[in-house]
Amino acid sequence: EAEVAQSPRYKITEKSQAVAFWCDPISGHATLYWYRQILGQGPELLVQFQDESVVDDSQLPKDRFSAERLKGVDSTLKIQPAELGDSAMYLCASSPLTGISSYGYTFGSGTRLTVV
Amino acid sequence: AQSVTQPDIHITVSEGASLELRCNYSYGATPYLFWYVQSPGQGLQLLLKYFSGDTLVQGIKGFEAEFKRSQSSFNLRKPSVHWSDAAEYFCAVGRYSGGGADGLTFGKGTHLIIQP
Numbered sequence: 001e002a003e004v005a006q007s008p009r010y011k012i013t014e015k016s017q018a019v020a021f022w023c024d025p026i027s028g029h030a031t032l033y034w035y036r037q038i039l040g041q042g043p044e045l046l047v048q049f050q051d052e053s054v055v056d057d058s059q060l061p062k063d064r065f066s067a068e069r070l071k072g073v074d075s076t077l078k079i080q081p082a083e084l085g086d087s088a089m090y091l092c093a094s095s096p097l098t099g100i101s102s103y104g105y106t107f108g109s110g111t112r113l114t115v116v
Numbered sequence: 117a118q119s120v121t122q123p124d125i126h127i128t129v130s131e132g133a134s135l136e137l138r139c140n141y142s143y144g145a146t147p148y149l150f151w152y153v154q155s156p157g158q159g160l161q162l163l164l165k166y167f168s169g170d171t172l173v174q175g176i177k178g179f180e181a182e183f184k185r186s187q188s189s190f191n192l193r194k195p196s197v198h199w200s201d202a203a204e205y206f207c208a209v210g211r212y213s214g215g216g217a218d219g220l221t222f223g224k225g226t227h228l229i230i231q232p
Contacts (some may be wrong), residue, residue: 033220043225056219
Protein backbone atom coordinates (compact mmCIF):
# COMPACT_ATOMS: atom_id res chain seq x y z
CA GLU A 1 0.00 0.00 0.00
CA ALA A 2 1.35 3.43 -0.97
CA GLU A 3 2.50 5.64 1.90
CA VAL A 4 3.38 9.24 2.60
CA ALA A 5 7.00 9.31 3.74
CA GLN A 6 8.23 11.80 6.34
CA SER A 7 11.61 12.38 7.91
CA PRO A 8 13.01 12.69 10.42
CA ARG A 9 10.72 10.77 12.73
CA TYR A 10 11.89 12.73 15.77
CA LYS A 11 13.79 15.99 16.06
CA ILE A 12 15.11 17.80 19.12
CA THR A 13 16.42 21.29 18.56
CA GLU A 14 17.39 24.26 20.67
CA LYS A 15 15.31 27.40 20.48
CA SER A 16 16.53 29.95 17.94
CA GLN A 17 17.97 27.18 15.77
CA ALA A 18 16.73 26.27 12.30
CA VAL A 19 14.93 22.98 11.66
CA ALA A 20 13.54 21.34 8.53
CA PHE A 21 11.13 18.51 7.83
CA TRP A 22 10.77 16.53 4.63
CA CYS A 23 7.73 14.89 3.05
CA ASP A 24 7.37 12.64 0.01
CA PRO A 25 3.69 12.21 -0.94
CA ILE A 26 2.09 9.26 -2.66
CA SER A 27 3.19 9.13 -6.27
CA GLY A 28 0.81 11.04 -8.51
CA HIS A 29 -0.88 12.96 -5.71
CA ALA A 30 -1.03 16.56 -6.85
CA THR A 31 -2.11 18.03 -3.53
CA LEU A 32 0.14 18.10 -0.48
CA TYR A 33 -0.67 19.43 2.97
CA TRP A 34 1.35 20.25 6.08
CA TYR A 35 -0.43 20.13 9.42
CA ARG A 36 0.70 20.95 12.94
CA GLN A 37 -0.69 18.97 15.85
CA ILE A 38 -0.08 20.30 19.33
CA LEU A 39 -0.27 17.66 22.04
CA GLY A 40 -3.86 16.97 23.01
CA GLN A 41 -5.38 18.76 20.04
CA GLY A 42 -6.47 18.01 16.50
CA PRO A 43 -4.23 18.76 13.53
CA GLU A 44 -4.37 22.28 12.09
CA LEU A 45 -3.59 23.04 8.47
CA LEU A 46 -0.46 25.11 7.93
CA VAL A 47 -0.08 25.07 4.15
CA GLN A 48 -1.57 23.40 1.09
CA PHE A 49 0.18 22.90 -2.25
CA GLN A 50 -1.35 22.13 -5.62
CA ASP A 51 1.61 20.77 -7.58
CA GLU A 52 4.33 23.35 -6.87
CA SER A 53 1.96 26.23 -6.10
CA VAL A 54 0.76 27.30 -2.67
CA VAL A 55 -3.04 27.18 -2.53
CA ASP A 56 -3.53 28.11 1.13
CA ASP A 57 -0.96 29.33 3.63
CA SER A 58 -3.26 31.54 5.66
CA GLN A 59 -2.38 29.74 8.92
CA LEU A 60 1.36 29.56 8.31
CA PRO A 61 3.37 31.86 10.63
CA LYS A 62 5.31 33.37 7.79
CA ASP A 63 7.76 35.28 9.97
CA ARG A 64 9.44 32.01 10.90
CA PHE A 65 7.90 29.21 8.82
CA SER A 66 8.47 28.53 5.16
CA ALA A 67 7.42 25.69 2.88
CA GLU A 68 8.36 24.72 -0.61
CA ARG A 69 7.55 22.06 -3.17
CA LEU A 70 9.89 23.03 -5.96
CA LYS A 71 9.21 20.27 -8.48
CA GLY A 72 5.70 19.52 -7.38
CA VAL A 73 6.69 16.25 -5.78
CA ASP A 74 8.37 16.24 -2.36
CA SER A 75 8.17 19.12 0.05
CA THR A 76 10.17 20.75 2.83
CA LEU A 77 8.82 22.69 5.81
CA LYS A 78 11.31 24.92 7.61
CA ILE A 79 11.23 26.78 10.89
CA GLN A 80 13.78 29.51 11.59
CA PRO A 81 14.21 30.39 14.37
CA ALA A 82 12.46 27.67 16.35
CA GLU A 83 10.57 28.70 19.49
CA LEU A 84 9.48 26.63 22.47
CA GLY A 85 5.86 26.87 21.32
CA ASP A 86 6.71 25.11 18.07
CA SER A 87 7.02 21.80 19.88
CA ALA A 88 4.41 19.63 18.18
CA MET A 89 3.85 16.81 15.71
CA TYR A 90 4.17 17.95 12.10
CA LEU A 91 2.08 15.84 9.76
CA CYS A 92 2.17 15.69 6.00
CA ALA A 93 -0.73 14.43 3.92
CA SER A 94 -1.51 14.07 0.24
CA SER A 95 -4.55 13.58 -1.94
CA PRO A 96 -5.16 13.11 -5.65
CA LEU A 97 -6.47 15.96 -7.78
CA THR A 98 -9.30 13.91 -9.16
CA GLY A 99 -11.23 10.91 -8.00
CA ILE A 100 -11.37 12.04 -4.39
CA SER A 101 -14.33 9.81 -3.76
CA SER A 102 -12.07 6.82 -4.27
CA TYR A 103 -9.50 7.98 -1.79
CA GLY A 104 -9.04 9.67 1.53
CA TYR A 105 -6.40 12.11 2.53
CA THR A 106 -3.39 9.92 3.34
CA PHE A 107 -1.22 10.99 6.25
CA GLY A 108 2.40 10.25 6.97
CA SER A 109 3.64 9.13 10.38
CA GLY A 110 4.71 12.66 11.25
CA THR A 111 7.77 14.35 12.69
CA ARG A 112 7.73 14.92 16.44
CA LEU A 113 9.56 18.20 17.13
CA THR A 114 10.77 19.11 20.60
CA VAL A 115 12.27 22.56 21.07
CA VAL A 116 14.42 22.94 24.20
CA ALA B 117 -15.98 28.92 8.12
CA GLN B 118 -16.29 25.24 8.75
CA SER B 119 -15.87 23.74 12.20
CA VAL B 120 -16.05 20.38 13.93
CA THR B 121 -17.09 19.73 17.51
CA GLN B 122 -16.34 16.55 19.38
CA PRO B 123 -18.16 17.07 22.69
CA ASP B 124 -16.47 14.26 24.59
CA ILE B 125 -12.80 14.76 25.45
CA HIS B 126 -12.54 11.35 27.13
CA ILE B 127 -14.73 8.26 26.96
CA THR B 128 -14.25 5.09 28.98
CA VAL B 129 -15.84 1.88 27.75
CA SER B 130 -15.60 -1.68 28.98
CA GLU B 131 -14.13 -4.22 26.61
CA GLY B 132 -16.93 -5.88 24.65
CA ALA B 133 -19.33 -3.00 25.17
CA SER B 134 -20.72 -0.83 22.40
CA LEU B 135 -19.25 2.55 21.53
CA GLU B 136 -20.53 5.80 20.10
CA LEU B 137 -18.33 8.84 19.57
CA ARG B 138 -20.09 12.08 18.76
CA CYS B 139 -19.22 14.56 16.06
CA ASN B 140 -21.06 17.70 15.01
CA TYR B 141 -20.00 19.87 12.13
CA SER B 142 -20.74 23.32 10.83
CA TYR B 143 -20.46 23.74 7.09
CA GLY B 144 -22.35 25.74 4.50
CA ALA B 145 -22.50 23.09 1.81
CA THR B 146 -22.52 19.34 1.49
CA PRO B 147 -19.60 18.25 3.61
CA TYR B 148 -17.11 15.50 3.11
CA LEU B 149 -16.75 13.83 6.49
CA PHE B 150 -14.01 11.64 7.87
CA TRP B 151 -13.08 9.72 10.98
CA TYR B 152 -9.43 9.11 11.74
CA VAL B 153 -7.76 7.17 14.54
CA GLN B 154 -4.38 7.98 16.02
CA SER B 155 -2.30 5.80 18.32
CA PRO B 156 0.20 7.56 20.61
CA GLY B 157 3.07 9.12 18.65
CA GLN B 158 1.70 7.90 15.33
CA GLY B 159 0.12 9.44 12.26
CA LEU B 160 -3.56 9.36 11.41
CA GLN B 161 -5.25 6.30 9.99
CA LEU B 162 -8.48 6.69 8.03
CA LEU B 163 -11.36 4.69 9.52
CA LEU B 164 -14.11 5.75 7.14
CA LYS B 165 -15.37 8.61 5.02
CA TYR B 166 -18.65 9.98 3.75
CA PHE B 167 -19.01 11.81 0.46
CA SER B 168 -22.57 11.11 -0.68
CA GLY B 169 -25.19 8.40 -1.03
CA ASP B 170 -25.98 5.95 1.74
CA THR B 171 -25.83 7.80 5.04
CA LEU B 172 -24.58 4.73 6.93
CA VAL B 173 -20.93 4.22 6.15
CA GLN B 174 -18.91 1.13 6.94
CA GLY B 175 -15.25 1.42 7.74
CA ILE B 176 -12.29 -0.64 8.80
CA LYS B 177 -11.90 -2.46 12.11
CA GLY B 178 -15.67 -2.93 12.48
CA PHE B 179 -16.48 0.79 12.74
CA GLU B 180 -19.44 2.50 11.13
CA ALA B 181 -20.75 6.06 11.09
CA GLU B 182 -24.06 7.63 10.26
CA PHE B 183 -24.47 10.97 8.54
CA LYS B 184 -27.50 12.92 9.75
CA ARG B 185 -27.89 16.15 7.83
CA SER B 186 -30.76 17.41 10.01
CA GLN B 187 -28.58 17.14 13.10
CA SER B 188 -25.29 18.10 11.43
CA SER B 189 -23.82 14.99 12.97
CA PHE B 190 -21.54 12.16 11.92
CA ASN B 191 -21.29 9.85 14.91
CA LEU B 192 -18.91 6.90 14.97
CA ARG B 193 -20.09 3.56 16.33
CA LYS B 194 -18.77 0.10 17.05
CA PRO B 195 -20.90 -2.73 18.46
CA SER B 196 -18.18 -4.33 20.54
CA VAL B 197 -14.87 -2.67 21.39
CA HIS B 198 -11.54 -4.42 21.82
CA TRP B 199 -8.65 -3.32 24.02
CA SER B 200 -6.72 -2.47 20.84
CA ASP B 201 -9.29 0.24 20.04
CA ALA B 202 -7.87 2.47 22.77
CA ALA B 203 -6.60 5.54 20.91
CA GLU B 204 -7.46 9.12 19.97
CA TYR B 205 -10.28 9.55 17.48
CA PHE B 206 -10.67 12.58 15.25
CA CYS B 207 -13.62 13.69 13.21
CA ALA B 208 -12.86 15.98 10.26
CA VAL B 209 -14.70 17.88 7.55
CA GLY B 210 -13.39 18.79 4.14
CA ARG B 211 -14.41 20.17 0.82
CA TYR B 212 -13.65 18.95 -2.67
CA SER B 213 -14.03 21.10 -5.72
CA GLY B 214 -12.88 20.91 -9.30
CA GLY B 215 -9.60 22.40 -8.15
CA GLY B 216 -8.89 19.60 -5.73
CA ALA B 217 -9.41 18.78 -2.10
CA ASP B 218 -9.15 21.54 0.48
CA GLY B 219 -7.37 20.93 3.74
CA LEU B 220 -9.36 19.20 6.44
CA THR B 221 -10.73 20.87 9.55
CA PHE B 222 -10.41 18.59 12.55
CA GLY B 223 -12.17 18.37 15.86
CA LYS B 224 -10.13 18.34 19.05
CA GLY B 225 -10.42 14.58 19.36
CA THR B 226 -11.92 12.05 21.75
CA HIS B 227 -9.60 9.93 23.85
CA LEU B 228 -10.98 6.40 24.12
CA ILE B 229 -10.06 4.34 27.16
CA ILE B 230 -10.92 0.64 27.29
CA GLN B 231 -11.50 -0.96 30.66
CA PRO B 232 -10.82 -4.69 30.99
